[in-house]
Amino acid sequence: MTIAAHPQAVRPLKKRIADASEPYLYSAPALILIITVMLVPLALGISYAFRDIQLLNPLSGGFIGLDHFRALSEDQAFFRALRNTLWWTGASVFLQFLFGLILALLLDKPFAGRGIAQALVFLPWAVPSFLAGLNWAWLFNPVIGPLPHWMYALGIMDAPNNILSDPHLAMWGPIVANVWWGIPFFAITLLAALQAIPRDLYEAASIDGAGPVQRFLSITLPFLAPTIAITILLRTVWISNFADLIVVMTNGGPADRTQIVASYIFTQAFKRLDFGYASAIALVLLVLLLAYSMLIVLLRQTLLNKG
Amino acid sequence: MRTSKLLLTVAHRLAILAYIVVALFPLFWLLKVSVTPNDLLYSEGVRMWPSRATFEHYEFVIAHSAFPTFFKNSLIVAGSTAIAVTILASLAGYALSRFNFRAKYWIVALMLITQMFPLVMLVAPIFKMLSPLGLTNSLTGLVIVYTAFNVPFATFLMQSFFDGIPKDLEEAAMIDGATQFVAFRQIILPLTLPGIAATLGFVFTAAWSELLFALMLISGNDAATFPVGLLTFVSKFSVDFGQMMAAGILALIPACLFFLLIQRYLVQGLTAGAVKG
Amino acid sequence: MASIDIHGIRKSFGTFPVLHGVDLTIRDGEFIVLVGPSGCGKSTLLRMIAGLEDVTAGEIRIDGKRVNDLAPKDRDIAMVFQSYALYPHMSVADNMSYSLRLRRSTKEKIASAVGNAASKLGLDPLLERRPRALSGGQRQRVAMGRAIVRQPKAFLFDEPLSNLDARLREQMRAEIKKLHGDLRATSIYVTHDQIEAMTLADRIVAMHAGVVQQVGTPLDLYDRPANLFVAGFIGSPGMNFFEGRYVASGEGAELQLANGATLPLGKRLGIESGSVATLGIRPEHVVIADGGALEAKVDLIEPTGFGIIMHVTIHDIPMKIFTLDRAMLNPGPNVRVDLPRDKLHLFGTEGTRVD
Numbered sequence: 001m002t003i004a005a006h007p008q009a010v011r012p013l014k015k016r017i018a019d020a021s022e023p024y025l026y027s028a029p030a031l032i033l034i035i036t037v038m039l040v041p042l043a044l045g046i047s048y049a050f051r052d053i054q055l056l057n058p059l060s061g062g063f064i065g066l067d068h069f070r071a072l073s074e075d076q077a078f079f080r081a082l083r084n085t086l087w088w089t090g091a092s093v094f095l096q097f098l099f100g101l102i103l104a105l106l107l108d109k110p111f112a113g114r115g116i117a118q119a120l121v122f123l124p125w126a127v128p129s130f131l132a133g134l135n136w137a138w139l140f141n142p143v144i145g146p147l148p149h150w151m152y153a154l155g156i157m158d159a160p161n162n163i164l165s166d167p168h169l170a171m172w173g174p175i176v177a178n179v180w181w182g183i184p185f186f187a188i189t190l191l192a193a194l195q196a197i198p199r200d201l202y203e204a205a206s207i208d209g210a211g212p213v214q215r216f217l218s219i220t221l222p223f224l225a226p227t228i229a230i231t232i233l234l235r236t237v238w239i240s241n242f243a244d245l246i247v248v249m250t251n252g253g254p255a256d257r258t259q260i261v262a263s264y265i266f267t268q269a270f271k272r273l274d275f276g277y278a279s280a281i282a283l284v285l286l287v288l289l290l291a292y293s294m295l296i297v298l299l300r301q302t303l304l305n306k307g
Numbered sequence: 308m309r310t311s312k313l314l315l316t317v318a319h320r321l322a323i324l325a326y327i328v329v330a331l332f333p334l335f336w337l338l339k340v341s342v343t344p345n346d347l348l349y350s351e352g353v354r355m356w357p358s359r360a361t362f363e364h365y366e367f368v369i370a371h372s373a374f375p376t377f378f379k380n381s382l383i384v385a386g387s388t389a390i391a392v393t394i395l396a397s398l399a400g401y402a403l404s405r406f407n408f409r410a411k412y413w414i415v416a417l418m419l420i421t422q423m424f425p426l427v428m429l430v431a432p433i434f435k436m437l438s439p440l441g442l443t444n445s446l447t448g449l450v451i452v453y454t455a456f457n458v459p460f461a462t463f464l465m466q467s468f469f470d471g472i473p474k475d476l477e478e479a480a481m482i483d484g485a486t487q488f489v490a491f492r493q494i495i496l497p498l499t500l501p502g503i504a505a506t507l508g509f510v511f512t513a514a515w516s517e518l519l520f521a522l523m524l525i526s527g528n529d530a531a532t533f534p535v536g537l538l539t540f541v542s543k544f545s546v547d548f549g550q551m552m553a554a555g556i557l558a559l560i561p562a563c564l565f566f567l568l569i570q571r572y573l574v575q576g577l578t579a580g581a582v583k584g
Numbered sequence: 585m586a587s588i589d590i591h592g593i594r595k596s597f598g599t600f601p602v603l604h605g606v607d608l609t610i611r612d613g614e615f616i617v618l619v620g621p622s623g624c625g626k627s628t629l630l631r632m633i634a635g636l637e638d639v640t641a642g643e644i645r646i647d648g649k650r651v652n653d654l655a656p657k658d659r660d661i662a663m664v665f666q667s668y669a670l671y672p673h674m675s676v677a678d679n680m681s682y683s684l685r686l687r688r689s690t691k692e693k694i695a696s697a698v699g700n701a702a703s704k705l706g707l708d709p710l711l712e713r714r715p716r717a718l719s720g721g722q723r724q725r726v727a728m729g730r731a732i733v734r735q736p737k738a739f740l741f742d743e744p745l746s747n748l749d750a751r752l753r754e755q756m757r758a759e760i761k762k763l764h765g766d767l768r769a770t771s772i773y774v775t776h777d778q779i780e781a782m783t784l785a786d787r788i789v790a791m792h793a794g795v796v797q798q799v800g801t802p803l804d805l806y807d808r809p810a811n812l813f814v815a816g817f818i819g820s821p822g823m824n825f826f827e828g829r830y831v832a833s834g835e836g837a838e839l840q841l842a843n844g845a846t847l848p849l850g851k852r853l854g855i856e857s858g859s860v861a862t863l864g865i866r867p868e869h870v871v872i873a874d875g876g877a878l879e880a881k882v883d884l885i886e887p888t889g890f891g892i893i894m895h896v897t898i899h900d901i902p903m904k905i906f907t908l909d910r911a912m913l914n915p916g917p918n919v920r921v922d923l924p925r926d927k928l929h930l931f932g933t934e935g936t937r938v939d
Contacts, residue, residue: 015653022487023406027414030399030458037455038421041432048431055434106322119570121326126566127334128516130534131555134541135333144340144548146353180333241425244518248538262427270523275431282428289425475669478636481656482663483683483730497673 048279055273068280077256078264078281085260087171088178089240093232095179100186101228107187108194125184133248136177140164164250167257174245174258182239186231193227194220233296237289261285334559341365341552348549364553373528374554377536382561384446384532385514388453392461392510393503395454400465401491405474418459426456430523443524449532452524453514461506468502469495501572508569512562533558586647586737586770587612588633593642595628595794602628603794605642613768619781620791620817626774627742629791633772634740635659646737657686662731663740666747668723670715670730677702677711680729701729704763721752728760732767741773745780757783778818782806790814812935815864821893823864823929824903830930832857839863839930845899847878850925854939855932862931867893867906869927876920880905887913896921 049068054060072078107118124132140162142148148160163169197219205215243262246252252259252267259267261281268278340348341364343357351357368374403411433452434443442448472495480490496503518534525531531539537554588610595603603625610616618626631637633644635656644651651659662683670679677698684694702708705725715723724744731739741760745753761784764771775781781788782802790797790805790813798810809815815823826847828839837853838846839861847863855861880896880903887893892912894905896919905921912919932938 020408023402023408024410026402026406027399030395030462031414031417033395033451033455034417034421034458037433037452038429039417041429041436042424044432044435045428053431053435102322103326106319106326109319111319117323117327119567121323121330122570123334123563123566124330126512126562128512128534128558128562130516130518130538131558131562132333134537134551134555135337138340138548138552139333139336144348146336149353180329183330237423241427243427247519247522262425265425265427266430266519266523269431269434270519275435278431279428282425286424286428289423293423473667473669475665475667476671478634478656479663479665479669479730480671480682481636482634482661483734484657484686486655486657489686494671 045279046283048276049283050280051276053274053276053279055275060276064276068277069284071277072280072284077259078261080256081259081261081264084171084258085240085262088175088246088258088260089236091171091175092178092182092239093236095175096182096186096235097228097232099179099183101190103183103187104190104194107191122184122188124181125188127181129181129242129244130248132177132181133174133245136173136180136245137164137249140173165254167254170250170254170258174249177245177249178239178242181245182235185235189227189231190224193224197223229300233293237293240289241285337552337555337559340548341556343549345547345549364549365557368550368553368557372540372550372554373531373536374533374540374557376528377531377533378557380446380530381515381533381558384449384453385511385561387446387450388457388514389507389511391450391454392457393465393506395458396461396465396506397496397499397503399458399462401469401495403462403466404469405477418462421456421459427519430519433520434523437524444526444530446530448524449521449530452520453517456517457510457513461510464506464509465499465502468499468505472498505569505572508565508572511565512569515558515562515565588738588770588772589643589645589648590629590633591643591645593629593632593644594640595625595632595637596640601794603632603640606796608789608796608799610770610772613770615764615771615773615784615786616789617773617775617781617785617787618789618791619775619778620797622776624791625794626776626789626791630663630740630742630772630774633738634661634663660734660737661740662734662736662738663742664727664731664744666743668715668727668744668747670723670726672715675712675714676707676718676726676729679715679726680707680733683730683734697733697735698729701733704732704766705729705759720748721756724748724752724756728763732763732769736769738770738772741771741775743775744773746775746777753780760784778820782818788818790817792817808937809864809929810937812862812864812931815929815931815937819866821867821904821906823866824870826863826899826901826903828861828863830855830857830859830861830932841899841901843900847923848925849928849930853930855930860933861938862935864929864931865923865927867904869924870903870905871922871924872905872907872909872912872919873922874920876922878921878923880919880921882915882917882919885913885915894919 050063050065052060052062052064052067103121107114107121127135139145139147141164142160142162148157148162151157152160157163164173201219202215205219210218240260241262243260243266246258246260246263247266250258252263262285265278265281265285268274268281339356342360342362343351344359344361344363347357347359399414402408403415437443437448437452440448442451476494476498477487477490480494481487485493516534517532518538521532521535522538525535528536528539537551537558540554541551588608590606590608590610593603593606594601606625606629608616618629620626628637632639635651635654635658639652646659646661671682674682680698680701681694684697689697698711702711705728707722707725707729710718710722710726715726718726724747727744744760745756748756757780760773764784773780773784782805785802787799788802788805789799792813798805798814800808800810805814805818809818809823812825816825826839826841828841828847830849830853831838831840831846832852836851837849837857839849840846849863878898880898882894882896883902884895885892886895891906891908892910894907894912894915896903896905898921930938
């Protein structure tokens with residue numbers, strides 16, 4: 001009797017274990033990869049910030065406490081990079097959002113040829129970022145690019161020079177390239193949100209006597225607001241980390257005028273092979289970004305509570 | 308009333324046209340310079356099209372430079388990454404879409420975190436980790452790194468595609484006599500083919516475009532991907548614009564092809580992975 | 585074919601209980617309908633029998649064999665889903681043969697099984713089509729075909745007709761009944777539609793809030809509803825109820841309404857005099873007669889073509905009458921009605937039937 005009952009008692013347990021482990025089996029390969037290639041390096045990177053790690057110096061590797069951060073607090077280049085990051089991120093996000101919103105509104109109404117127009121205006125998004133950077137660098141180059149000549153002809157510039165080599169104007173180069181490249185992202189996201197607004201709301205509003213402006217202010221904007229908020233938040237973090245265009249177009253120059261924190265980290269690691277110092281800067285950037293995100297979340301909470 | 312409506316329509320079309328011109332002009336210029344013979348490049352300046360077009364730059368780039376190697380390397384890296392990511396992300400996305408399990412919340416949180424921190428932080432540690440394994444200066448190393456970077460986003464993307472497929476279908480298959488994995492393979496995956504194509508496209512484009520890690524991890528020409536090769540070329544011979552732009556156009560082709568493939572899924576992709584660019 | 589025994593089945597989602605101990609024995613070849621409002625647990629019970637939901641407590645046996653821990657594929661049951669759940673990337677024939685292919689049946693066996701099922705359901709000309717190219721009714725048929733090719737131990741139906749329009753639903757209802765007559769397969773059918781339940785079932789299981797309210801033949805439930813829930817759920821238009829106080833008087837008894845009026849019950853019943861009770865009578869059992877005992881104020885007339893539904897007020901209580909008398913299309917402000925004593929149902933304080 002006991003022998004006969006035994007397998008019955010064991011099987012459900014085995015089945016239970018099999019059932020419970022199934023989702024883990026599906027997700028394990030992805031998880032293992034993410035942990036070894038992203039989380040372990042992240043932890044290592046944080047530890048590097050407190051160690052002396054220079055690739056070319058075999059004697060390095062010792063624990064040096066807060067030395068990197070002390071050096072960082074006196075590093076003028078870092079503070080300039082911080083200011084440049086604000087400028088780069090603020091201008092890029094604002095312009096991408098503004099032109100993206102206008103484009104989304106333009107594409108929201110059906111018209112003949114909308115499909116093709118949409119594919120064409122979204123095309124820059126498909127251009128690899130390094131190529132977008134090179135492309136714009138060439139356009140700004142007076143030797144082969146038309147932009148300096150046009151700006152000179154329009155009287156915007158005194159002479160057809162390359163703005164990328166002008167310390168006062170250089171930052172505009174990567175920003176313009178970034179805006180060109182990033183408009184589709186905002187436009188696509190906002191277009192999706194726009195098309196999710198129920199059409200009969202607009203019809204009801206026009207029957208109630210609302211004009212186009214009132215309809216935009218009282219229906220479109222409130223519906224878009226959550227999408228706008230989340231997209232801008234995420235995009236801000238993303239763009240402040242986005243060094244490709246700057247590395248390609250100016251490499252931080254002239255005279256560090258276009259160096260942002262992300263490209264500064266890359267330069268420290270790639271050019272000077274000072275991994276310890278690069279990691280210390282990265283850690284500061286991470287903390288700043290976390291603080292920014294927390295601030296936004298808190299701000300949202302207080303606004304919601306007030307409402 | 309009628310004229311103002313007409314004016315509005317005209318303004319609308321003009322605005323769309325302006326966007327299209329701005330979007331395409333840089334790419335057009337790339338094409339224009341790439342077919343301009345060297346002797347006309349400086350003399351004709353800002354002309355919209357050279358008086359004489361040539362394919363000599365393309366011929367040179369294809370026959371006498373290392374670009375075919377770069378191109379091949381990039382194809383291998385981006386293709387392998389896209390396939391590996393799609394397999395891993397299908398499995399993980401299916402788990403997130405169909406199972407309720409204790410660690411689900413933590414897995415989602417983990418994947419979101421990987422999308423939030425600056426990847427540039429990982430440049431140094433990943434280099435230190437890969438070099439003793441002999442995975443620097445190797446395409447395999449790049450594929451591993453790119454796969455890890457793209458899996459979280461692709462998982463969310465695949466999850467959103469799986470979410471769109473009714474659960475009834477698996478249940479019907481399981482009652483018909485399939486295990487959950489057989490139902491996944493025979494019923495759900497075939498129905499997710501468009502999603503799989505979109506994921507392949509997204510990941511391919513991302514891997515094709517990646518610059519910073521390739522620059523850091525690859526030093527020789529043999530394993531250089533297109534971005535690295537082009538950038539090295541630019542900094543070494545920054546005078547031969549025709550050839551560079553011909554190479555640029557070549558680099559653009561696969562990306563544009565995949566863009567056409569995924570264009571229909573852009574919205575879904577961007578909402579699933581709104582975190583990433 | 586098989587019998588199914590359900591013993592003490594409980595189900596909770598997290599800490600939220602949805603089934604509170606269900607016992608049910610289904611005989612071989614029987615057609616059982618689980619009926620109840622949405623959220624009553626009927627679909628959950630069906631899915632537990634199918635193996636799609638875990639059993640929190642209790643036991644399910646198919647043909648005497650405990651199946652609690654068996655995967656759906658090992659239970660040998662077939663199911664027709666509300667959404668049909670046809671595989672969109674397979675032809676009708678492939679949809680129907682999928683289960684046989686999974687079991688590695690021979691080609692000849694598959695062909696004959698699919699052929700038989702197709703001709704039974706009139707699907708022969710559609711076999712090569714994709715589900716997308718079928719109408720709702722055709723999809724429904726394919727879903728049934730997929731279930732019958734396998735000759736499973738039992739058929740489970742999860743609201744299979746609720747996505748069809750009214751006319752088609754009527755037609756498919758009859759076809760399901762005919763099919764069951766042919767195949768004599770044990771069937772469990774979930775629906776919220778009491779007409780489907782009445783017309784199809786050998787026995788109906790009426791459920792409410794995770795508890796079985798009554799099990800019986802359709803006419804049992806119609807004639808002798810076990811409690812207020814079943815009384816109100818079965819029948820359309822629904823039963824009329826009068827709440828009041830049961831008072832025994834002499835040989836007979838009566839119900840005292842809130843406004844002081846009384847309704848005679850004819851005989852004494854098994855509850856205490858003075859307790860709260862509810863009297864019920866179906867609209868079709870109310871008799872309109874010139875010499876009727878009660879006066880009803882007519883509020884509204886709803887002609888259905890076949891008959892007439894009259895909304896009236898008796899002793900300030902709204903109720904409905906169903907009549908076939910066309911004269912009632914213009915009844916005047918008041919009519920006299922009788923409540924025949926043999927058609928009255930009385931429910932005690934707890935809502936359970938009192939005889």
